[in-house]
Amino acid sequence: MSILETISSDNDVFRAYAFWTAVTVIKMLLMSGLTGKNRFKNKTFANPEDTGFAGKNLKAKFGDEDVERVRRAHRNDLENCIPYMIIGLLYVLTNPTSFIAVNVIRIGAISRIVHTVAYLNALQPWRAIGFFGCVAATVFMSVQVLMAFY
Amino acid sequence: MSILETISSDNDVFRAYAFWTAVTVIKMLLMSGLTGKNRFKNKTFANPEDTGFAGKNLKAKFGDEDVERVRRAHRNDLENCIPYMIIGLLYVLTNPTSFIAVNVIRIGAISRIVHTVAYLNALQPWRAIGFFGCVAATVFMSVQVLMAFY
């Protein structure tokens, strides 16, 4: 199968990759919105020039627990969602079996949604399950890429 | 239109994507250089083994305001430039209208340059405008990808 058929909306695997990547990107951007919401709620701004938005004479401050929790979840997204998305495209190019590939891609992205919801609500072991679900999908895809193109 | 014409230097949309992605990558790398410059200027090194470079008997330290400002801007780049670049490639593959796509791609990247300049100089609301400009471009492209490949 050539790239003409691989990178095509006729290919279920590519469609799954594109769909779940778009979902993951939007999910990640929502973290910024949530950080912003908590900064306003708790009047915790990291820069002096931002404090004017809250309509009071505030100072920059750090260490608000609500803000920091979202930021930890967001940094974890950077560490995990982005490698998942980058290796995912190369994995699509290995022409994997459709059933396996579509489900590995789904598991990776849905795991990150579980991770985020669990992190924001302090739910263990759900957060760990979400974390390892995406790690497993990313490692699996990476190994397939290594085997296809070494 | 197949990928043969889409991922090609004959396609204005792909060319815009490749050009602005390269600009964004270089812009991001400059943040590391600026962090390093401020670390030397203010003699603020995060690791004991780095302090030797400054030619004095220094200790590792944290929290220098100049260093931290660049680092906040750089982290914001990770959170926003990278999703923009990843979804951008998939957006090119949706074969969007050239005029719209070229301008959405430009707005996303130029917004990040505005964001960086505004962050480093503590300029609001310019920083917010730059931030939301790229978020808007990324969300727009993500929605187009969802609609094309769901």
Next chain:
Amino acid sequence: MSILETISSDNDVFRAYAFWTAVTVIKMLLMSGLTGKNRFKNKTFANPEDTGFAGKNLKAKFGDEDVERVRRAHRNDLENCIPYMIIGLLYVLTNPTSFIAVNVIRIGAISRIVHTVAYLNALQPWRAIGFFGCVAATVFMSVQVLMAFY
């Protein structure tokens, strides 16, 4: 040369890109594992709900030096490995000379392995060499992309 030959396992440059990207992704994921290992070893958890895993009545805490060193190395990966991987794919599409391209791609990825090993063991100037090796590869590839697609 069209994308049919470029993005193909017959193309040495693409194979080098896919191989070293998969290695880099796995290397990055190992940083999470190492952070986790140090969190358990030094009983330093960032979230109250995580402390239960260590079987003791612990509080969340921050600033453990072993944990923070791995986290700094990991953040440096986000700032450098990810731009390297994103621009690398576009560089492959510029149809570069095989010998140069394969070696630039190798230098970028191997430099990051040097960086990580050096960071974890506090080895300068090796860490700086690893850092600048990947920056040089990424800038070189970005300039080639700019020249091919401006």
